[in-house]
Amino acid sequence: MKHIPQRLALFTKKTEETPMKLETLALHAGYDGDPATHAATTPIYQTTSFTFDDTQHGADLFDLKVAGNIYTRIMNPTQAVLEQRLTEMEGGVGALCVASGMAAITYSIQCLASVGCNIVSTSQLYGGSYNLFAHTFPRQGIDVRFASHDDYAALEAHIDDNTRALFCESIGNPAGNVVDIVTLAEIAHRHGVPLIVDNTVPTPFLCKAFELGADIVIHSLTKYIGGHGTSIGGVIIDSGKFDWAAHAARFPMLNEPDPSYHGVVYTEALGPAAYIGRCRVVPLRNTGAAISPLNAFLIMQGLETLGLRMERHCENAQRVAEHLQRHPQVEWVSYAGLSDSPYHTLCKKITGGKASGILSFGIRGGKAAGAQFIDALQMILRLVNIGDAKSLACHPATTTHRQLGPEELVSAGVREDMVRLSIGIEHVDDIIADIDQALAAAA
């Protein structure tokens, strides 16, 4: 069997038409109305399974001779709309939504790497990603080699014949470092390796990672895209640009018959959507971290207003960063939107000068004062998430990054006195007032 319906890969044909703008795609892409009910909003297809017209139809679906839904672990129409919308917003050929950002990262690597392979990653990562790379993948036989995001020579030196991907976060969480995706893509491509970018913090509104050279984009949909702290989800989006067939020795799983899927050769059956198709029919189908239809629906409600929210997140974060910088109790502020930030120049190149809503600062009095500050907050929520419409605060060294030792903390860009703020879309005066009273309480 050489044929997989495009439906399974959600293959998007690029047209010559002028593409709509992101704000419009966020509202309309992927949904032409429900033929059965004419529902204006994407329905929640809250069903495990889909019926067959008759036994022949069922057989044809299983043989992949006709397109259609079978079972929600593999695909669901609500999920399909979200996938199409995100594909068009990032400018790719296909997407796969899964149960969490971590599942997306895991599958994005497992689709390419197996025992004996390695990936190369920047070290400034979200703590969960760092743990997956530093501790879980190595126990499964996939080695992960780290280097600082701006140590290009070290990143390149780590790449060898067994390297399957170069991985980075476009803006690191919580370090706030902006990564030069253009340079990393050049390094990866020199060696026939794809660049995978976790674009969670800037979102496509601030960073069009494919245009900068990325081959695969990941998002935790839990953050800005969902935006309201209701639902966990993740997505893998494929640019369709990486030539897997040209590097057949490095990527046998995409270029040789797959016995687990009717002997299909993904590059032959799906062309530019080979990678994202395999993500669905191998890691997702066989290990099952499917997104629930309800979560896909809720994330779509958030996605509709992403553009407006990102504008306000950036404006508010800029104002708060400038305020903190002037505050006598504040030792340092890390926010790429500040003109004296070491990442300011890259921020202009990679994210159009906008640094998203995450900033961190060190409070005079170190760890103890940091804890007092967090405890004194009255409106800003004490929790470990980011990207919510509401402002959030946390102390990474005792929460998200608490499993990391002192050296790992340094390499992840996390200081012990660091307070991380995820600035929401409340009125900025109220955010600053809460920060000021909490700083006073910690004096």
Ligand SMILES: Cc1ncc(COP(=O)(O)O)c(C=O)c1O
């Ligand atoms: C940059 C980044 N990537 C991935 C994740 C993991 O996402 P999830 O919590 O949806 O699994 C997070 C979570 O904080 C994150 O900040």
